[in-house]
Amino acid sequence: MAKTPNAARRSESSRQAIFAAAAELCAERGYGRLTIEAIASRAGVSKKTIYRWWPSKGAVILELIDEAATADAHHPDTGDLATDLRTQLTAVIGMLTPPHTSVFAGVIAEAQHDPALARDLRERLIEPRIAQFKDRMRRAQQQGQLSPDADLDVALDLLYGPLYHRLAFHLGMPDPAYLDTLIAHALHALTPPAAPDPGSPPGER
Amino acid sequence: MAKTPNAARRSESSRQAIFAAAAELCAERGYGRLTIEAIASRAGVSKKTIYRWWPSKGAVILELIDEAATADAHHPDTGDLATDLRTQLTAVIGMLTPPHTSVFAGVIAEAQHDPALARDLRERLIEPRIAQFKDRMRRAQQQGQLSPDADLDVALDLLYGPLYHRLAFHLGMPDPAYLDTLIAHALHALTPPAAPDPGSPPGER
Numbered sequence: 001m002a003k004t005p006n007a008a009r010r011s012e013s014s015r016q017a018i019f020a021a022a023a024e025l026c027a028e029r030g031y032g033r034l035t036i037e038a039i040a041s042r043a044g045v046s047k048k049t050i051y052r053w054w055p056s057k058g059a060v061i062l063e064l065i066d067e068a069a070t071a072d073a074h075h076p077d078t079g080d081l082a083t084d085l086r087t088q089l090t091a092v093i094g095m096l097t098p099p100h101t102s103v104f105a106g107v108i109a110e111a112q113h114d115p116a117l118a119r120d121l122r123e124r125l126i127e128p129r130i131a132q133f134k135d136r137m138r139r140a141q142q143q144g145q146l147s148p149d150a151d152l153d154v155a156l157d158l159l160y161g162p163l164y165h166r167l168a169f170h171l172g173m174p175d176p177a178y179l180d181t182l183i184a185h186a187l188h189a190l191t192p193p194a195a196p197d198p199g200s201p202p203g204e205r
Numbered sequence: 206m207a208k209t210p211n212a213a214r215r216s217e218s219s220r221q222a223i224f225a226a227a228a229e230l231c232a233e234r235g236y237g238r239l240t241i242e243a244i245a246s247r248a249g250v251s252k253k254t255i256y257r258w259w260p261s262k263g264a265v266i267l268e269l270i271d272e273a274a275t276a277d278a279h280h281p282d283t284g285d286l287a288t289d290l291r292t293q294l295t296a297v298i299g300m301l302t303p304p305h306t307s308v309f310a311g312v313i314a315e316a317q318h319d320p321a322l323a324r325d326l327r328e329r330l331i332e333p334r335i336a337q338f339k340d341r342m343r344r345a346q347q348q349g350q351l352s353p354d355a356d357l358d359v360a361l362d363l364l365y366g367p368l369y370h371r372l373a374f375h376l377g378m379p380d381p382a383y384l385d386t387l388i389a390h391a392l393h394a395l396t397p398p399a400a401p402d403p404g405s406p407p408g409e410r
Contacts, residue, residue: 100318112305112310121374160370161363166362168372189363
C-alpha cells in the first residue's frame with residue numbers, strides 16, 4: 001500500500017498548500033468564518049482531498065498549529081533556564097500575535113463553545129506540551145537551577161497565565177523587557193523563601 | 206422627564222426579567238446562539254423594549270456581568286491581603302464556572318473575534334476592575350502587607366493569569382487548596398529576595 005515517491009511528493013505539496021491556504025484565510029477572515037470550501041479553492045485542491053485527510057476544519061488547523069509549535073516553540077536547553085523560558089515564551093507570544101488574526105488565538109476562542117475542538121486542542125496540542133515544559137523544568141531542578149521542591153503546576157500557571165489573561169482581555173502581549181520581568185518574578189516565586197513560610201498569609205507574620 | 210414611581214418599578218422589573226432571561230439562555234445555548242428575539246420572548250417583553258435600552262446583545266450581557274461582578278467580585282479589605290485575594294478570586298472563578306455555560310466565559314470567547322465587543326469588555330468591565338485591584342494592592346503596601354516596590358502589573362498577571370490560562374485550554378479552575386498555593390506563590394514572587402538580585406538570570410548566580 002506504499003505510495004510511489006511521486007505520489008508522496010504530490011501529497012506533501014498538497015498538504016503544505018492546504019496549510020498555507022488555511023493560515024492565510026484564518027488571518028484574513030478569522031477562524032469562525034473559515035470553511036473547507038474556501039481552503040480547497042485557495043489551495044487548488046478538491047474538498048474531497050481535504051476530507052480524505054482531515055474530518056473537519058478544526059482538525060486541519062490543529063495539525064497546522066501543532067507543526068508550527070513543534071518547529072518554533074519547542075523547549076531549548078542551553079543550561080540557562082531564564083533564557084530558555086524567554087526563547088520559548090517569545091515563540092508562544094508570536095503564535096498569539098496579532099490576536100485578531102492569529103490562527104492559534106482563533107482556535108482557542110472557537111474551542112470555548114465547541115467541546116470536541118476543546119478536547120482535541122487540550123489532548124493533542126496542550127497536554128503533550130505541558131509534559132515537555134515539565135521535562136525542561138525537571139532538568140533545571142537536576143542542574144540546580146530550580147529548587148527541587150518547586151511546584152511545576154504552579155510554574156506552568158505563573159509563566160503561561162499572563163499570556164492568556166492578556167489575550168482574554170486584549171491587554172497586549174508582554175514586550176521583551178516585561179517578559180523578562182515576569183520570568184524573573186515567576187522563578188523567584190518558585191524559590192523557597194529563607195523565612196517566613198510561604199504558606200502562612202502575610203497577616204499572620 | 207422623571208418617570209412616575211410605577212413606571213420606574215415596571216422598568217426595573219423588565220430589566221431584571223431581561224437579565225434573567227439572557228443569563229438562562231446563555232447557559233442553555235451559549236453566548237454565540239443567543240438572540241435579542243429569544244431574550245425578549247423568554248422575558249415577556251418586546252424586542253423594541255430591549256433595543257430602547259441596549260444597542261446589542263453584547264451590551265445586555267456586559268451590563269449583566271458588570272452588575273454580577275459588582276455584587277459578588279468586589280475587593281474586600283479585611284486587612285489580610287491573602288484572605289481578601291482568595292475571596293475575590295473565588296468569586297471570579299465562580300463567574301467562569303462551568304466554562305461552557307458561563308456568561309462571562311462566553312463573552313470572553315466572543316470578544317476574540319468581535320473587536321467592538323472586545324473594546325467594550327476591556328473599557329467598561331476590565332480596566333475599572335484592574336484599577337480597583339491596584340487600589341487594594343496599594344492599601345496592602347501602605348499597611349505593610351506587600352512590599353512598597355511590588356510591581357502591580359506583575360501582581361495582576363500572576364494572580365489572574367492562571368484562571369485564564371486554565372479557561373483557554375479547559376484545564377479546570379483552581380480548587381480552594383490550589384488557589385491558596387497560587388496566591389502564596391504570587392505574593393512570594395512580589396516580595397524582594399534577600400539575595401540574589403531577582404533581575405539576574407539564575408545562570409549568572
